[in-house]
Amino acid sequence: MPGFLYRAPGGTSPQRRHLTEPAFVRWGLIAVVLGFLALFLAVPLATVFAEAFAKGAEAYRSAISEADALSALRLTLLAAVIAVPCNLLFGVCAGWAIAKFDFPGKSVLTTLIDLPFAVSPVISGMLFVLLFGRQGVLGPWALDHGMRIVFAVPGIVLATIFVSFPFVAREIIPVMEAAGRHEEEAAQVLGASGLQTFFRVTLPNIKWGLLYGVLLCNARAMGEFGAVSVVSGHIRGLTNTLPLHVEILYNEYNYQAAFAVASLLALLALVTLVLKTLAEPRVQQPLVSRVRQSGLEAWE
Amino acid sequence: MARRASRRSVLPGFRMTMGFTLLYLSLIVIGPLLTLPARAASLGWERFWSVISDPRVVASYRLTLGASLAAACVNGVFGALVAWVLVRYEFPGRRILDALIDLPFALPTAVAGITLTALYAPNGWLGRPLAARGIAVAFTPLGITVALIFIGLPFVVRTLQPVIGDLDAEIEEAATSLGASRLQVIARVILPHLYPAWLTGFALALARAIGEYGSVVFISGNMPMQTEITPLLIITRLEQYDYPGATAIALVMLLISFVLLLTINALQGWSARRLAN
Amino acid sequence: MGIEVRTLSKSFGDFAALRNVSFRVAPGDLVALLGPSGSGKTTLLRIIAGLERPDAGTVLLRGEDTARLGARHRGVGFVFQHYALFRHMTVFENVAFGLRVRPRRLRPSDHEIRRRVGELLDLVQLSHMADRLPSQLSGGQRQRVALARALAVEPKVLLLDEPFGALDARVRQELRRWLRRLHDDIQLTSVFVTHDQEEALELADHVVLMDHGVLEQEGSPEDVVEHPATPFVMNFLGQVNIFHGRVEAGKGIFGPLAVEYPAHAGQNARQASAYARPHEFDIARTETEGGLWAVLREASGAGPLVRLQLSCADGNPLQVEIAREPYRTLQIEPGERIYVKPRRVHVFVDAGDGI
Numbered sequence: 001m002p003g004f005l006y007r008a009p010g011g012t013s014p015q016r017r018h019l020t021e022p023a024f025v026r027w028g029l030i031a032v033v034l035g036f037l038a039l040f041l042a043v044p045l046a047t048v049f050a051e052a053f054a055k056g057a058e059a060y061r062s063a064i065s066e067a068d069a070l071s072a073l074r075l076t077l078l079a080a081v082i083a084v085p086c087n088l089l090f091g092v093c094a095g096w097a098i099a100k101f102d103f104p105g106k107s108v109l110t111t112l113i114d115l116p117f118a119v120s121p122v123i124s125g126m127l128f129v130l131l132f133g134r135q136g137v138l139g140p141w142a143l144d145h146g147m148r149i150v151f152a153v154p155g156i157v158l159a160t161i162f163v164s165f166p167f168v169a170r171e172i173i174p175v176m177e178a179a180g181r182h183e184e185e186a187a188q189v190l191g192a193s194g195l196q197t198f199f200r201v202t203l204p205n206i207k208w209g210l211l212y213g214v215l216l217c218n219a220r221a222m223g224e225f226g227a228v229s230v231v232s233g234h235i236r237g238l239t240n241t242l243p244l245h246v247e248i249l250y251n252e253y254n255y256q257a258a259f260a261v262a263s264l265l266a267l268l269a270l271v272t273l274v275l276k277t278l279a280e281p282r283v284q285q286p287l288v289s290r291v292r293q294s295g296l297e298a299w300e
Numbered sequence: 301m302a303r304r305a306s307r308r309s310v311l312p313g314f315r316m317t318m319g320f321t322l323l324y325l326s327l328i329v330i331g332p333l334l335t336l337p338a339r340a341a342s343l344g345w346e347r348f349w350s351v352i353s354d355p356r357v358v359a360s361y362r363l364t365l366g367a368s369l370a371a372a373c374v375n376g377v378f379g380a381l382v383a384w385v386l387v388r389y390e391f392p393g394r395r396i397l398d399a400l401i402d403l404p405f406a407l408p409t410a411v412a413g414i415t416l417t418a419l420y421a422p423n424g425w426l427g428r429p430l431a432a433r434g435i436a437v438a439f440t441p442l443g444i445t446v447a448l449i450f451i452g453l454p455f456v457v458r459t460l461q462p463v464i465g466d467l468d469a470e471i472e473e474a475a476t477s478l479g480a481s482r483l484q485v486i487a488r489v490i491l492p493h494l495y496p497a498w499l500t501g502f503a504l505a506l507a508r509a510i511g512e513y514g515s516v517v518f519i520s521g522n523m524p525m526q527t528e529i530t531p532l533l534i535i536t537r538l539e540q541y542d543y544p545g546a547t548a549i550a551l552v553m554l555l556i557s558f559v560l561l562l563t564i565n566a567l568q569g570w571s572a573r574r575l576a577n
Numbered sequence: 578m579g580i581e582v583r584t585l586s587k588s589f590g591d592f593a594a595l596r597n598v599s600f601r602v603a604p605g606d607l608v609a610l611l612g613p614s615g616s617g618k619t620t621l622l623r624i625i626a627g628l629e630r631p632d633a634g635t636v637l638l639r640g641e642d643t644a645r646l647g648a649r650h651r652g653v654g655f656v657f658q659h660y661a662l663f664r665h666m667t668v669f670e671n672v673a674f675g676l677r678v679r680p681r682r683l684r685p686s687d688h689e690i691r692r693r694v695g696e697l698l699d700l701v702q703l704s705h706m707a708d709r710l711p712s713q714l715s716g717g718q719r720q721r722v723a724l725a726r727a728l729a730v731e732p733k734v735l736l737l738d739e740p741f742g743a744l745d746a747r748v749r750q751e752l753r754r755w756l757r758r759l760h761d762d763i764q765l766t767s768v769f770v771t772h773d774q775e776e777a778l779e780l781a782d783h784v785v786l787m788d789h790g791v792l793e794q795e796g797s798p799e800d801v802v803e804h805p806a807t808p809f810v811m812n813f814l815g816q817v818n819i820f821h822g823r824v825e826a827g828k829g830i831f832g833p834l835a836v837e838y839p840a841h842a843g844q845n846a847r848q849a850s851a852y853a854r855p856h857e858f859d860i861a862r863t864e865t866e867g868g869l870w871a872v873l874r875e876a877s878g879a880g881p882l883v884r885l886q887l888s889c890a891d892g893n894p895l896q897v898e899i900a901r902e903p904y905r906t907l908q909i910e911p912g913e914r915i916y917v918k919p920r921r922v923h924v925f926v927d928a929g930d931g932i
Contacts, residue, residue: 115329246408
């Protein structure tokens, strides 16, 4: 239960419950909340699948195994497979630099990392068009080298990296900061190299936060629409990711197929939620045990 | 007074990790961002102003900001209720519901977009009964607001949940033993604790709503001067290869986002100070 | 206003926090609920305050059954161990809170509130801190604010839950004395919970000892120290040496120690234990009656009392505390045998059915 994680040590007093509102108020509020969430969460979620199967299972299967859909799937996976490890590496490096060292300008750094969150996805995509597009800053240079970036796969990958890169870092940095430096310093004194220290000491402590961040990063990478839409050429079978393919089908009034493909993405979202829920308590646990230990003053 | 490496820490790898971090950020974030001012500057002030004050563009600002504000307010109210109910009450399905709150966060925006449109279109499952009562949702600003409520839902809930969870039972007991009614306890003792986090969640929902594209562009109908959101206008300019025009509009949006980001950071700082012991 | 607790029981799931507890608090008394962690004393206090509901039994305040009254309407002042001050309000507003939330017709005017709060802040000597926030106060100051806040609503009864538990030793001492003086001034029926026997014995008019949800003994501080009713009480209220043995035919035989025990005149032997406090022993080189021989292992202490660690004939350790003079006179070295005799022994017969 949240809020009772940080019980002061000492004393065996049993769990105390909060004073609360009278029963009719409670159930009234629960009803209101359930109604609101049903309307805004449950109904849309059900609709995706209802519409996807509106013409039966056969139509569903053909929609998701259609050639263009499959190549969209491939492109989506490709973007994710590149973006997630890159961002993972970045997150770990940024986490190490920020959490284990002191230097001026740390807050500027963390603000920069948070930037993609503040920027509209459309603008994110636009940045790459401005950079690598035909009239872009590096556009002519790219063309000269025979590289097509915008309106081609590399642009999509870059845009995907941009919108999803903060996730791993934002999850890892607080976990690493909470873990402190003592253990790594102890490892150093005992003679471990930097990499040994990282893999044997740091990594086990942050593994759940890492997993959590990777999950979110992946969900965003696979599901990004706005930024990729700007950068892609919308060329069927070539530069369309799954979300873009959904858009194309929808604009062609091919609703059932659009929802069929969309349902794959919805499934991805659900799987992400399930894994996230499983990982969440374990992300907090190292924090809890450290708070308890410092409360017991066992170390200091 | 230069900082010497020996003072930073015993641990190795600072140069390497910091170097990589900065390199990555430069390539992915700073570089792209720097093209913006350059591009906008090439417009010249006169044209810049005419682009961003074009009636169609101004209408889009009004729509985007107005709908985002309305959606953030709705999320502010209902999000607080949701957070309270999820933290304080026990009922069947609570845990599943708690996990589901993040759905708008995890669901690709395009999926949300087409689903909400299908739902609220005049022949949709929810759209039909509403149309019968004369309420049109899809292809109107109302529809845009509904979509923005959907994607902003997790923000208020998730920022409030930990704060509500950390509320000390004894504070409420003390207030009650001093003679306060439940309503007085909530108004005078509990809510003041929640204000900073509440505002932060509101600001986050607002910031997300302003920049939102995928969830909104399907349900909005995209009628000029009426249901065009600002991100759409940026895309329109880009498709016409009017890069400077797109940049100009984007700068205005970025300015608003930047101000919001600063406000959010300030609010989070205020929140931390308020609740510090 | 007096408090009466009748056959109170309370369980949390499987854990029985209170078992059939009954006692009375006389009006104007300062009573200590004393016991180790988990003894149920805090639960008992909270039930009196209306913050918990008992499974069985009743609480009467001023003769009235409180079963229908919630914490809001009992007219009880509660001071929490960790103060529970309202962090976002100034000291003044904290103390004024109880007055401000009164229903309109009972609410005093702004002017009156200011007067009363001012008086209370004077009483706790914190007038100069009225505009500070709790985060700017020390632990001792916060506790005084909590007290002033509880007193502001003119409660009939004051309840304090380990009021000094979170403070450091010196502040604790000062506040203890201060609380006693305050109580003498305002004569408010007060109950406080503590696990510190020194605190309880020093402050209270009346002590209620609890262990594992059961009321072990109640009485004045002298009563419970001099005439402990159970082994728990004896053990809890100071150091003890325990001798195991039996009672029969009017005598208690505990290994080498033999005492008179007229209370059990029967021929059947019953298991019993004898408890003697370290500072209630006399030492000598020659044997008299009613004592035992022991070998001195170690003598320590630099102050007016010397602490002796001894071994009895059966190998069990024995602790004795005597004044420096008698010790120096005897000139005993470690390794030597001396005769120790308890001036007083408390015998507790086991509840079982004989040997």
